[in-house]
Amino acid sequence: MSTRIPFVDYLVLDPQPHLVAAECTGCAARYFGRRNACARCSGTGFRSVDVASSGEVRAFTIVTFAAPGVPVPFVAAVVDCDGTSVRTNLTDVDASPEHVHLGMKVELTTTVVGTDDDGVEAVNYAFRPAGEH
């Protein structure tokens, strides 16, 4: 049986896939990825917080030209998850302007990126239209 690892550090797979942010203990600003100090208040204390797994699309684009090796077209978006902005792809939706809209309700889902030589699956996150699955 293969094991699974998250594609990025800020994705937690178990028991339910969700994103975690580093939240400044001084001003509550949230960040994905490693930080040395808070960009807002310069505080150096952080705690790990769970980010809401549903939200609404605040901005999107449909990318049809990308770097070699990046499959196109795909929908890139910024999703507002209860006040925390998340950069993501949208999945389970046609990559056309008729099927994606601003303000669309979406929820977190996971996709398998690939399997390495040891049989380890890398699992990434994406958002899909909410309530349709």
Added chain:
Amino acid sequence: MAEDLWILGIHMTKFGKHPSADLVDLASEAALGALADGGVTMTQIGVLAAGNLLGGGGIGQLLQKQIGQTGIPVYNVANACATGATALRTVCLAIKAGEADLGLAVGVEKLSGAGLLGARPRKENTGTWTRSGRDGAVGTVDGRIGTETMAGVFAQVGMEYGHKYGGTSFELFARISEKNHAHSTLNPLAAYQKKMSLEQIMNDVMIAYPNTRPMCSANTDGAAAAVVISGSALARLSREQRRRAVKISASVLTSDPWSESCQILPDVNTLTRNAATQAYEAAGIGPDALDLVELHDCFATAELVHYDNLMLCEPGGAVDFFESGAPWRDGSMPVNVSGGLQSKGHPIAATGIANVWEVATHLRGEAGPRQIEGARVGLAHVIGLGSACGVHILERAVTG
């Protein structure tokens, strides 16, 4: 009291493909052109700031070897798409500090054929997954967690504005591009001087919705340079030099302050609004006083948000501002009468000075068929992701 700053001479090369000219050739053409325009020589220049982003470094000293090694301080600057404006600002700072009274700023880039900017392909893992970077990603993030291409980032910037205020559409963004391509037909230095219909623009190749190819800045080669002089030094020059000098009423550079969303999608709005606020205050004027604006339309979606950021309209009023016809060259607030980056071209490090050149040329009454009649005050804006925003406000000289 701090010194007044003036542009004594300024020049830009034609933007486009220059296969037989290297970076130094283009920088030399612009620099020698600006010196000649100002009626001075390299031997009189006290400080040089040279901007280039993708060429490998040290452009200032390379330029000196071609046009004059006089031992003056040289600053090589790189600040994303605001590199040229940063070079100009660096010279302004040196003159304000009293370290020189005559300086030269140059920006140059070779970019034709560069393709899509911002995408950073990474060699995919072979063997076993290995974490890297500050996010601990085990593979290429671009395309898997949103997009890193400039076209995609700025598409989202425009869409976000539409989400916040409403009124935007694919067609609206395309009409902004239609305006700039129409303007370009009057600019012999633009890379593309081709009027395009709305249908042509909308039906062209989609790069990142809603930006089709003609709605994206053109990757071109080019250079621009400016000679800056202190007010007291200008007073010692000829009447003709003083007549053609253009006052730098404001020279401002900002970067992104913290905002929640800028951690995810670059916030091109706040730093631009901050730069504009500082510039209007320094110049002692409001946006109503402007006769023309050259702003950073790296994509059609970006031009819309900057109408708002530069306060050419009320907050949230960019769509109405465009619909009113104001930013057309015969409108109340002409924007990008050069054709903008979408048609003039965007040789990154040259752009900041080229935008200043466009405004200065109108203020001098030397813009030929595309002259905005009676132009007295203008604003030049550039933005670089990462982030940097340069705003310069220029005023026509009034000589007795």
